[in-house]
Amino acid sequence: xxxxxxxxxxxxKALREAEAAYEKGEIPIGAVIVINxxxxxxxxxxxxxxxxxxxxxxMQAITAAANYLGGKYLIDCTLYVTIEPxxxxxxxxxxxxxxxxxxxxxxxxxxxxxxxxxxxxxTELMGxxxxxxxxxxxxxxxxxxxxxx
Amino acid sequence: xxxxxxxxxxxxKALREAEAAYEKGEIPIGAVIVINxxxxxxxxxxxxxxxxxxxxxxMQAITAAANYLGGKYLIDCTLYVTIEPxxxxxxxxxxxxxxxxxxxxxxxxxxxxxxxxxxxxxTELMGxxxxxxxxxxxxxxxxxxxxxx
Numbered sequence: 001x002x003x004x005x006x007x008x009x010x011x012x013k014a015l016r017e018a019e020a021a022y023e024k025g026e027i028p029i030g031a032v033i034v035i036n037x038x039x040x041x042x043x044x045x046x047x048x049x050x051x052x053x054x055x056x057x058x059m060q061a062i063t064a065a066a067n068y069l070g071g072k073y074l075i076d077c078t079l080y081v082t083i084e085p086x087x088x089x090x091x092x093x094x095x096x097x098x099x100x101x102x103x104x105x106x107x108x109x110x111x112x113x114x115x116x117x118x119x120x121x122x123t124e125l126m127g128x129x130x131x132x133x134x135x136x137x138x139x140x141x142x143x144x145x146x147x148x149x
Numbered sequence: 150x151x152x153x154x155x156x157x158x159x160x161x162k163a164l165r166e167a168e169a170a171y172e173k174g175e176i177p178i179g180a181v182i183v184i185n186x187x188x189x190x191x192x193x194x195x196x197x198x199x200x201x202x203x204x205x206x207x208m209q210a211i212t213a214a215a216n217y218l219g220g221k222y223l224i225d226c227t228l229y230v231t232i233e234p235x236x237x238x239x240x241x242x243x244x245x246x247x248x249x250x251x252x253x254x255x256x257x258x259x260x261x262x263x264x265x266x267x268x269x270x271x272t273e274l275m276g277x278x279x280x281x282x283x284x285x286x287x288x289x290x291x292x293x294x295x296x297x298x
Contacts, residue, residue, distance in 0.1 A: 047221060052212050052215050052216070053245045054211055054212055054244075063201050067201070072196060087236055087266055088237050088243070090236065091237025091238070091266070092202060
């Protein structure tokens with residue numbers, strides 16, 4: 001039997017969150033956090049709506065997952081996020097001791113990889129899952145925004 | 150006439166926040182954000198109380214200051230924080246485009262300087278204001294915690 005709960009399955013859920021952000025005029029990035037194949041947090045970027053630079057999808061997902069678990073460490077959890085986390089989000093993931101981070105598309109300029117943000121030694125980082133979809137959505141957002149201005 | 154609103158004045162306010170954290174059993178770090186000599190945000194570490202690794206003093210101060218200003222960028226603002234910001238907080242400060250960050254004591258292991266977290270080019274970073282007081286409070290916290298276990 002095919003296991004439906006693979007990385008693409010959960011990244012699609014994160015992409016749905018990114019689309020929800022897009023529809024609100026927010027930079028379209030979405031995230032979910034999963035434990036034992038169960039989604040315990042869903043979030044999307046809300047920096048404009050909340051007037052708050054800290055309201056990235058990952059930050060909200062970390063807070064929501066910890067709230068669900070009743071503890072601040074996200075051991076055995078996996079974060080799926082459509083775009084590679086920034087320094088702030090990678091720094092938060094460091095503190096959370098999350099087991100795995102799966103991102104969609106790379107962010108060469110603002111992403112944690114090129115900026116050398118330190119992840120926790122217990123955290124595995126993996127990328128490239130549905131990268132094209134994540135990247136296209138982001139490009140579409142910025143092209144439309146440019147055309148409106 | 151002596152101007153009472155110098156860096157030590159505002160760092161003392163941040164230290165009071167750190168003491169409030171200490172009294173709650175939280176790692177004692179405090180922060181205030183100032184614009185035109187007016188404090189617009191006060192916060193202290195609440196990671197234990199809120200069960201949330203993102204609840205550092207700086208993060209909460211950034212959110213509160215943006216809320217006060219009605220905009221997410223902290224132009225012309227100064228953050229005073231008792232201990233050098235970590236990667237997460239420095240990453241958030243990057244996005245906020247804050248004008249100045251003043252910390253008390255260095256954090257050699259987890260601080261943004263040795264971990265090379267990128268601050269915004271518009272942000273000036275300055276340290277060493279009441280470093281001894283900030284550092285002593287933190288040391289006292291960890292010694293007492295060790296003795297309790």
